[in-house]
Structures are given as structure tokens and as C-alpha cells.
Amino acid sequence: MAVRRPQEKIAAEMVAVGYVPDRDLSTALWLMESLSRPLLLEGEAGVGKTEVARALALAQDARLIRLQCYEGLDQNSALYEWNYQRQLLAIKAREGLDADAVEEAIFSEKYLLERPLLAAIRQAKPPVLLIDEVDRADEEFEAFLLELLSDFQVSIPELGTVTATAIPRVILTSNGTRELSDALRRRCLYHYVDFPDVDREARIILSRLPGVDTALALQIAAMVGLIRKEELRKTPGVAETLDWAATLAGLDIRHLQDEPEAVYETLMCLIKTAEDKARMSREVTERLLGKVA
């Protein structure tokens, strides 16, 4: 009997929910599971880093909790916050009572607002925690994150320590706008997400857009692969490929070579800057189309 290796099982689950991982990624996901380490995904914008977390959550039937990082993100918006309006009201309502009692009341669970990180460790079932674009957050936040990721407990001064009820599966993504600390990198498994090769991209198109036929999907993938090699300012990502494929399918195009005009006109799905538009002239488009077998 053929025993399926664990990473193949994960790969199959991911494919079932519409994400086509390569072998390296499925191995990384399996390792993440078995070693309970966070997984750091790096790669250019548009290669589908965020999608990995989404698909993983779907495949495992877990809740996806997402923390979008940005400059100036602090604990208040990442971890927890007190509900100030309610607290103020409560203080007014209890006016005249003993100050200690009031304090006890307003710093209780009832007035606590959960933010993504706290929510992630207080689930009954392990969720998938996506910390998106961690490189945009400040260094201080990174240090704090590191602490959370190793202990999975949070101390709230007014309330006490909250220990994780379930250890979330953590996926971090980074676009490389800032160098992450070595400590964070060491804590994580690493996977560099590259643009998919023609084969995989075609499979992605097919799994997302069942209406497209295989030959067209292969042509589209090959064409996009060639366009990516054209040193554009903004390299088209997988989402753009899907847009384009949907557009072409909608126009009922069967063969890219038969309709160079339509291909050129729909390129705006892929090309997002004026400069790139100028570079992808009619001639260039036709030359690339010629290379698509």
C-alpha cells in the first residue's frame, strides 16, 4: 500500500482548496506543523504569500486571524485595548463607590477589547495566525512579537497573565522593506516564495478558473512568464494572471496567437504603470506571443 508522506498530504489538501504549492512549500508547512515553529514567507509582492495562510486555514478548517502590520503599529492595536467609552461610563455610574472597587470593575474581561494577537491565543481550536508584512512594523514591535511567539502568553498588567488555550499556527510574511532581526529570523522556518513556473501557474489558473481550458491556461502562463522576464517596473503577480485569464476566457479566446489584438488590449490586466505600458508595445507583445509555443 502506498503510504503518502505527510507533506504530500498537506499538498493535496491545499490543492483541494485552490492553492497549488510546490514541494518545498508543502515540506515547510509540514515542518511548521510538526516542529510548532512559525513560518516566515518572503518574496516579491504578488507571488501569493498571503494566500498561503488563507489556503492553510481553509484546508485545516481553522479560523484565520490576520494582523496587518504598518508603521507605528503598537500593542494597543495588535494585542488588546480597553474599551474607554464603556470604562468612562462605568466610572460615572459608580460614582461615590470605593475607588478600588471601581478600578476592579472597569479593568475586567468585560471591558477588554481583543485584538488579533490576543484573539489568536484564546481560541478553543488552533487558528492560523497571519502576521502580514511584518517588515512594516517597528523594531520594538518585532521584539514584542518574538516574545509572544516563544511563550504564547501575554501579561496584561491590570488583569494578569493570559496563557494560550491553543497554539496558533503562525505565518509571517515580509516584503523586504526592512531587514528583520536575526532573532526573529532564527525563530522561524523560512521559505522564499518565487513566481510560479509555467506548469504550476497553469495549474493555479485551472484550479481557480475551471472554465478555462488547459491549452489556454498553459499559453497564458507561458506568456506571463515571458512578460515577467521583461524587466518591468511592476512585475505582474499571480492575482494579475488570474484576472487576465478570466478576461481572456470571458472574451471567448481559445488561442492567444490567433488574437494578438485582443491580447494587446487586455494587457492592462497585467501592466500597471505608464512606463511599463510604453515598454510593452505592440511589437514587443507580438514578439513574446511568437515565443509562446
Add this chain to the structure above:
Amino acid sequence: MSAMPKAEQDLGDMMRARLSGFVRTLRDNGFVLGLSEVRDALAVLASPVAAGPSRFRPALRSLFCSRHSDWVQFDEIFDAFWLRRGMKSATRMSGAPQKTPDGVQAAATGARGLASQQQADHVQRGEGTETVETGQTRREGASRADFLGKTDFRHLTDPDDLAEAHRLAERLAVSMRARMTRRMRARARGQRLDLRRTIHKSIANGGTPMQLVFRKRREKPLRLVVLLDGSGSMSLYSAVFLRFMHGVLDAFREAEAFLFHTRLVHISPALRERDPERAVQRMALMGQGTGGGTRIGESLATFNRWHAKRCIHSRTCVMIVSDGYDTGPAERLGEEMQALRRRCRRIAWLNPMIGWRDYAPEAAGMKAALPFIDLFAPAHNLESLEALEPYLARI
């Protein structure tokens, strides 16, 4: 953890020895690996996944790599170690990008090159200098003699003077940092209410916020990115500049340093070493271009493609130290300068030759780059370095 069998005992001694050898090789290549990674790797090797090198390669790669440069280097080192393929003939089994084709090899050869150059600074002048410099990186041996004749640093060729200049360059960098920070703090403005603390303080007043707590906005400190030309024509200046950069990196909270020759090397990690002598030696180990010629355009392209996004933010000054002699096409340099211009606040180009009498930027590369430069300044002596400070403080 349940998927893993008890690892350590199940593995044969042979395998464990091999793994520790592999880890050592990776560490030599700049990977940062601790005990916990190695322990996890043992667990991976003991699990059913690891039926052969090609099977456990992806697992080890995820585990041991922690940045893109590791990622592209890994396959080569892996093949060399586990499959006993020569570094050069190693074929890639997976589709990893081949962005640094000469990773391991070049690091080894480059080490020799730069080490010899650094040594040269401490050797007495005379025939001796030339013998040290016959390494493969010294293609321009003949022109160097000319250089010695007219350089501004000629009175510094005495080892003691050189050491003194190095020390001064370093101190200058440190003092620049100190003054610039203070100015920034004085400028910091903008306040916003800190609700959490305000509420907490208001409890004592029955919930009326009497005492407001504010938060100050922090200013982004100026970040300095230095790209140093390490080619033969610059060799007399690069030693002083390395020390200057060491000082800058030591003192600035945010600074990055790169060295380029035929390719671009990120040298900040090496320069962060506290002891300057050791820093320069470590940097030598990180490699310098092999073969002759300076490809400024191409090196800048590498920088724009792989490092710029990470290194450059809205308050970044990019400082290029080069004489502008590019062996690549000048248009390429122009294009890349334009791309860089779009990203950063200021570009300063320090050219040691401006300090010479009758110098005009005639080199094709230099001409192509000029329109994109904010500050084109000399950097042939310590005074000219010092003159940079007011400029940087204004950014």
C-alpha cells in the same frame, strides 16, 4: 511535536557527524544556526521524510535558511556537501533562482584578494608592496604606480600616518553622528493623546480626565547607505573609507554599507565588528570581485533589485564613493541612477578626483550619473569628509 519520533537516539552516529559537518559548513558561509535548529534538523532526519538527500533537502532548507541570500546559496552548499559535487559543477535540482552564481567560490577567492590589499597598508612602502599585490585582483598594477605619485594621500603612505588617518576617519564618523542626533531631537514635534494612560490617571478623579498624557511622535533618524567602489583605481582611498564606514556603522543606528567592484557585496555585517582591524579582516573574507574592471551600473542594478527596498526609507541618503570609471555601458549606469533617484531622499557622490587640480567629470559613466546626483563632492582628504556633516544634517 507528535509527528516526530524521538530523534536523537534513532539516528546513527555517522549521520549525526555528517549533519554537524554540514552545519559547520553552513556557518562558515554566513548562516546563523543555533542549537535549536540543529536539534530540529536531527528530528527531521530521523523522520520518514528523510529517505535521501533530495528528500530532506527542502526540509533542511526551510529550517536553516533565514534570508533570501541564504536561500539562493543553500542548494550549492548542499550539493557540494551531501552529493559530493564540486562547487562549480553543481547542478540545481530545484528551480531556485540563480542570482548569485558565484556565492561560495567567490567568497573564497575574494578573501585572498582583499586581504592582500589590506595588508598592503601596513607593509613598508617599496618593492615589498608590489609583491603583496600580485594577487588576481590587482590587474591595474601598472597604473597604481602613477597613482602613488599624484595622490593626495601621498603623505600618508607612512604606516604610522596611515594608521592615524584611519583613526581620524573613524572618529569623524562618530562625532558626525553625535551632532546630528541632537539636532533631530530638538526638531521633534507633534503630539497625540495617549488614551490608555490618560484613562488610567483619571480613575483617581472619578473618571474626569484632568491630567492628559501625550505621546511624542518619533522622527525617523537619517539613514545612510554607503556604496564604496573597491576597484583598483580607488584602492588608495578605499582603505581610508572602509575605516570611515566602520565608524559610520558603529555610530549610526541606521546605516548600511556595500562594496562593489565587479559585483556588489553587502558588508555591513562584517563592519559591525567592534574592533576595526578585525572588521576589515572579516570584510575581506566576504569577498571582493574577481577579475578586472568596475561594473558600477551592474552593481547598482543589483542594489536596486535586491537591497534598495530594504535599505531605503524616506529619510535615506545614498552615498556613492567612486571615481566613476565604469567598464560597463554608461547608459546602464544612467538608468540605474535614475531608478535609485526615485527611491531615496538624496544621492551624494563622493569622488576623490574632484580634489585634484583641473579635474572635470569626463568619464562617460560619471557624466551619465551626474544629472541624478544631489551632491557631487570631493573626498580626497579628511577635511572633505568633515565638510559633509552640515550637508547631512540638513536632510
